[in-house]
Amino acid sequence: MAIQLFKAKYEIDECLEEIRKCLEIGWTGLGFKTLEFENAWKEYTGFPFAHYTNSSTIGLNLAVNIMKEEYGWKDGDEIISTPITFVSTNHAILKSNMKPVFADIDDTMCLNPDSVKKCITDKTKAVMYVGMGGNMGNYYEIVSICVENNLKLILDAAHMAGTRFGGTIPGKEADVVVYSFQAVKNLPTADSGMICFKNGELDKIARKKSWLGINKDTYSRTTSLKNYKWRYDVEYVGEKGHGNSIMAAIGIVQLKYLDRDNAYRRQLTKWYLEELRGYEDKIKTVRIEDECESSCHLFQICVDKRDELMVELNAHDIYPGVHYYSNTNYKMYRYAQGTCPYADYVSAHTISLPMNLYMTHKDVDDICNVIKAFLDAVV
Known part of the structure; x- marks a missing residue:
């Protein structure tokens, strides 16, 4: 599925x-x-x-x-x-x-x-x-x-x-x-x-x-x-x-049910971080402040060959997203192109991994296994 x-x-x-x-x-x-x-x-x-x-x-x-x-x-x-x-x-x-x-x-x-x-x-x-x-x-x-x-x-x-x-x-x-x-x-x-x-x-x-x-x-x-x-x-x-x-x-x-559901999103985030441990040299995750209890609407990673990884995930019926393409790439905001270098990096390298509430620990494992296999192969 x-x-x-x-x-x-x-x-x-x-x-x-x-x-x-x-x-x-x-x-x-x-x-x-x-x-x-x-x-x-x-x-x-x-x-x-x-x-x-x-x-x-x-x-x-x-x-x-x-x-x-x-x-x-x-x-x-x-x-x-x-x-x-x-x-x-x-x-x-x-x-x-x-x-x-x-x-x-x-x-x-x-x-x-x-x-x-x-x-x-x-x-x-x-x-x-x-x-x-x-x-x-x-x-x-x-x-x-x-x-x-x-x-x-x-x-x-x-x-x-x-x-x-x-x-x-x-x-x-x-x-x-x-x-x-x-x-x-x-x-x-x-x-x-x-x-x-x-x-x-x-x-x-x-x-x-x-x-x-x-x-x-x-x-x-x-x-x-x-x-x-x-x-x-x-x-x-x-x-x-x-x-x-x-x-x-x-x-x-x-x-x-918002707090209950957000608690499960934080659990999904914890599973992702556990499964991707050891790949810190190839994956950059988002820093969350210690006192912040995030709603965890997104779990984002930055990787090289982002677009190729998304194709590989799609081939395994896994459908991530991108949040977001830098607004400075749109015609009404192009006057600001090049002014935000880290945002440009994020725009080109970030993937939002699945975070829906029907996911299980096994789903997170399966997603991470595809990611790790891809990263191992492209080294």
């Missing part, structure tokens, strides 16, 4: 029961379960605000757009970001007519603090930090850099659902945190996300902007006891970006 990179694992009966509640009362859109999921997420993370969206992409777009407007940033102002990420991260900057300035990464696959410092100019307004694979990297050094330089911090936590540092969910230091609950993420729905502003006024704006700028959503108007509940104002030219109750129903269930 093929071993896939990702395969979502759902608590099917419980999910269907939560969805059934939506169908029985006839409410599948914004409100009802979306509010319940937001409250559950705030309780789980300790964040004061959480707004459920239809994707993390729209969450990132809202984060940059709202902060630009509220803090008076100008077109052409800069946000320091990473080239090793899904394009949603950096597109959010471009869509607000701002410029991504790419800092290099380090051996944690996250932003290198020294590189970030070198990128700061008079136009720098924020840092976009990506917790790659669920890893924290040198996040708290970046927090200090932002404080010292009066920069806002946006945490792209698409891979970080359930990540802890010293036993605590990180991100309360950031101005906004954006999570992904996309189909293959650690907390999977069909697609959705959560945007968590530190400032409650910005949370209110996000709720309006994700409902086309309307200042009263349909659920609150329906449940209101006041007259004229059909009246509302449109305060912004917004997006149709809010989440719905069907996806939220799935999220409510999956949240209950």
